[in-house]
Amino acid sequence: MSVKLSGIVIPAVTPFDDSGRIAESLLSANLKAWGLTQVSGYMFLGSNGEFRSLSDDESLRVAQLAIAGKQDKYLILGIGRESTYQTLAFLERVAQLPEGIDFVSVLTPSYFANSMTAAALEAHFIKVADTSPIPVLLYIAPGFANQVTPTPVLIARLADHPNIVGIKDTSKTMMGDYLGAIGGREDFSIMAGSVGNLRECLAGGGTGGVVSAANYLPADCAEIYALFTAGLIGQAWEKLDEVKELASATAGKFSVAGVKACMNIVGLGGGYPRLPVLPADAADVAAMAQTLNQPRHP
Numbered sequence: 001m002s003v004k005l006s007g008i009v010i011p012a013v014t015p016f017d018d019s020g021r022i023a024e025s026l027l028s029a030n031l032k033a034w035g036l037t038q039v040s041g042y043m044f045l046g047s048n049g050e051f052r053s054l055s056d057d058e059s060l061r062v063a064q065l066a067i068a069g070k071q072d073k074y075l076i077l078g079i080g081r082e083s084t085y086q087t088l089a090f091l092e093r094v095a096q097l098p099e100g101i102d103f104v105s106v107l108t109p110s111y112f113a114n115s116m117t118a119a120a121l122e123a124h125f126i127k128v129a130d131t132s133p134i135p136v137l138l139y140i141a142p143g144f145a146n147q148v149t150p151t152p153v154l155i156a157r158l159a160d161h162p163n164i165v166g167i168k169d170t171s172k173t174m175m176g177d178y179l180g181a182i183g184g185r186e187d188f189s190i191m192a193g194s195v196g197n198l199r200e201c202l203a204g205g206g207t208g209g210v211v212s213a214a215n216y217l218p219a220d221c222a223e224i225y226a227l228f229t230a231g232l233i234g235q236a237w238e239k240l241d242e243v244k245e246l247a248s249a250t251a252g253k254f255s256v257a258g259v260k261a262c263m264n265i266v267g268l269g270g271g272y273p274r275l276p277v278l279p280a281d282a283a284d285v286a287a288m289a290q291t292l293n294q295p296r297h298p
Contacts, residue, residue, distance in 0.1 A: 005074060005103065005137070005166050005189040006207040007040025008221045010214040011048040013260055014062055015271030022058060024065060026269025031069030033268055038222035041074025042066060043105060043168075043210050047144045048256055051078050053274045056090055060097070067100035075100055076137060076210075080107030084124050088131055095133050104132055105168065107139040110146035118154045129163040136163055140178075141170040141193060149174060152181035159188045168193045168210050169201070179204040195221075195244045199237060202228050213247040215270070216262040216292075220246075250288040254280050258288070265289045 015026035034042070044066045045051040045059055054062065063077055079094055081087040087106065094101065106128055109116060129136045138158060142149045149171055150158075158164050159182045167182075169175050170193025182188055183205040192201035192209035201209060202225075214221040220243050227236035251258030260270030261280040265288060272279050280288070 004186075004207055005040075005076075005191065006225075008038075008208055008214055008218075008225045009041045009043050009074065009076065009191065009210040010034060010039055010218060011043045011046045011210050011212055012066070013215055013256065013263065013270055014044075014049045014051075014054065014274075015260070015269050016274050018272055020272075020274050022061065023269065023271045024061075026271050027062070027065050028069050030263075030269050031066070031071070034218050035069070035071045035073065037218040038226060039073065039214060039218050040208065040222075040225075041076065041102070042070065043076035043078065045078035046105065046107075046139070046210075047141060048212055048215065048259060049078065050256060050274055050277070053277075056093065059090070060093055063094060063097055063101070067098055070100055074102045076103040076105050077101050078105045078107065078139065079128075080105065080109070080139060082109050082111050084109075084127050087124075087128055091128065091132055101134055103137045103165070104134045105137045105139045107141060108145045108148045108150060110148040113146040113148050116148045118151060121148075121150055122154060122157065125158050125164065126161060129158075129161050132163060135165040136161075137189075137191075138164065138167040139170075140167060140174065142172075143170065152177040156181040159185060165189060166191060166207075169197065170194055172196070175200045175206075176204065179206060195240065195247055198224070199240055202236075212251065212259055213243055215259050216251065216266050216268060217243060217246065246291065249291045254284065258284075261285050262288055262292060265292055 015023040017023045166189030168191045175197045190206040192198040198209040251262045257273045263270030
């Protein structure tokens with residue numbers, strides 16, 4: 001893709017019904033509602049998508065629904081598996097889907113954390129990028145990957161690969177280092193992985209964010225980026241602080257169960273998490289609803 005990935009991307013949930021089945025109608029309805037906002041796109045089959053709780057067949061079904069409902073937005077699909085072989089096997093199946101996937105996202109392998117040296121990670125990402133017919137994004141999420149964290153030097157080397165076109169950084173401390181190593185490249189997108197590092201990303205030359213709160217506050221999150229790109233930096237940071245405060249007081253306390261509860265509260269289709277993740281309890285949902293329903297600054 002000739003255009004760099006930018007803006008606010010929703011790391012989309014996979015809604016389940018109370019029996020654990022994928023709630024396809026909710027997923028499709030979410031895409032319709034999100035499509036009316038100024039978000040740039042969607043990332044399916046990431047951590048909010050509970051991809052580790054899905055079979056490959058279920059993941060492909062989610063991908064089909066996402067392709068059908070993406071409209072004019074970017075679509076990122078998570079394909080990372082614990083082995084290179086498994087990742088490539090799933091990628092082969094993804095590549096047979098109808099056109100519409102703009103990027104594939106590859107989470108760092110992590111089960112054998114001590115074996116995930118720079119050489120091992122480089123070999124993994126390069127093999128996937130060499131094979132993929134779809135541009136590749138590196139997904140750095142130490143909290144979901146046994147604290148495996150590629151170094152800035154490694155990321156800079158990987159950025160030289162013509163089919164590795166960006167990074168989503170969900171680490172708590174590495175954004176500045178990554179920006180220092182690869183910032184300013186016209187052929188590479190640096191995306192924040194949370195509202196927590198979105199300010200540092202944008203201020204340092206990054207291109208946007210894949211932020212969990214956009215599942216239930218899509219217009220608010222998109223407004224942050226719109227204000228920033230319009231040069232209204234102070235207003236952008238005020239809006240970002242508002243979103244951070246809301247996220248911290250609501251879904252931020254409860255991970256994906258909280259995100260889904262907040263979506264249900266605002267009229268979107270979060271559905272249920274898949275066991276063993278429990279839904280937020282009634283008292284917590286009531287507190288989140290009170291927070292989200294409070295009047296906010298226009």
